[in-house]
Amino acid sequence: MATRIVAAPGKIRSKNNSLVWLSAASLVVFFIIWYGLVESGIISKALLSPPAEVLTTFISKFSNRAPDGATLGAHFKTSLTLALTGYITAVVVGAPLGLLMGWYKKVDSIVKPIFEVIRPIPPIAWIPLAILWFGIGLPAKAFIIWLSAFVPSVINSYAGIKLTEPVLINMSRTFGATNWETFLRVGVPSALAMVFTGLRLSLSSAWMTLVAAELLAATEGLGYMIQMGRTLARPDVIIVGMLTIGLTGAAMAFILERFEGKLAPWRRS
Amino acid sequence: MTNNGRKIKIQVQNLTKRFGDLLVLNNISFNVYEGEFLCIVGPTGCGKTTFLNVLTKLHPATEGDIYIDGEPANPQKHNISFVFQEPSTMPWLTVEQNIRYGLEVKKVPEEEIKKRLNQVMELVGLKDFRNYYPRQLSASMDQRVVIARAFAINPDLLLMDEPYSQLDIKLRYYLEDEVIRIWREMKRTVIFVTHNIEEAVYLAERILILTPKPATIKKEIKVDLPRPRNFADPEFVNIRNQVTEMIKWW
Ligand SMILES: Nc1ncnc2c1ncn2[C@@H]1O[C@H](COP(=O)(O)OP(=O)(O)OP(=O)(O)O)[C@@H](O)[C@H]1O
Ligand SMILES: [Mg+2]
8 A cells, every 4th residue: 555665854855956947847748748648639538638627627626516516625625634533543542552562572562463463454455344334434434544544653663663772772771761761762752753754654544545445435525526527427527636635645745744854853954 | 998098989799791601701809999990901892891781780690799889789879871882872862952861860950950061061062062963963072972971960980881992093082181181070980991901001090901701800900100191101101011911812
């Protein structure tokens, strides 16, 4: 599901102007090819809408309920609320659990066997069971999203705190700190970078799973909107939905990165 | 028992340490006196770090015991500072926060913390860098943060494990003088581990020479030279040769 590759923090900001131009040029070329393919008839307009039409639909969907029954804003709000609810409840439990598992052998022994079995199950494989348990309403989807965000947040926090420099733990102990104090003041901050990696992976995992869940069971939401686009043979609506999903995901990742910069000032250059 | 009228600070009694079948420390006994600067020299891998780790209870002793002020050593009760062989500043804390760490763990009142911070930062010349992160410091400044942190808690016992082995010679000379200056100013008991003979003779009031693993004490040498010491002083050279003679197996 979720990609495990994460850009190193800070690398995204490029001061180099020519690199910015390169990015802009790449986008322009992308749109020209898209435009060309559709306008030249290589790809039928019934299958792929031209960029201008997508833009028109995008703007009109702000106020227009047709053809899928709700405005873009309403779909967006439904999806975002669902994703954030599942995400936040998942990481609030997952990150501390991972940290505790990585620090205390007892917690590790208790949780690990169960976790190791749950971890390889893709979140969407839970959909049938979730529908059986909760019906097709919000709880089923929230449950699946919770699971999808939970797993990466546990794994990364766990791995992160395991990497704490032994010399720093020893330093803390020779000063007379208790194990709990050392956990809080040495283990947790040293794991913070990996915890954040987990938070980012959890977020993208939650967002992707949300769309999958909505494709299957929803009456509103971005995934539902895409699905309706297919039913109504409206590629423009599908693409608007997809773009909204993509842009939102990118925006959330960006916000999280800024937040990390605030919380971890020692890593700023 | 006293040494120049000084009290016994640390008593090491029949200390033995094994890792599984590997005997590292073999029945070591010695005393360290209050306010003493003791150097321990020994070849690489002989068990110097292991000795300090046992002393601070990071590793349990297999046999024997270590007493500080007559009580079994206990980091939660005794004021111990350990300058490790590897860099040990916390990258997420500023210079000042790093130095505060030991004081905060010891629950020293805030007023007192401020006073001590100013004192040690002045001592190691880090006042202007208090808000820097370790990443922004040179290796020698980083090492000075560690030393300041170690001195800030007014340790009853300061342990230094080859603290300067990674540094170039100029910095080493500078920091050797610095540690002597701080030691004399604050009158602490110091155990300084090194495998550099010259460094040991330059710093120590007394040198313990260890045998290769399993380590025992091969010889104890008093260094009664005035400070600042001079590497070229015949007396100095004499002692240095004497120590070198003891450890021909290097
Ligand atoms: N935790 C451990 N488990 C098993 N063996 C260990 C452990 N720590 C140290 N040893 C072994 O004990 C011996 C002494 O190691 P130690 O690190 O104390 O040497 P040292 O005198 O400090 O060496 P150096 O001068 O290189 O720092 C070595 O043979 C080492 O392999
Ligand atoms: Mg060592």
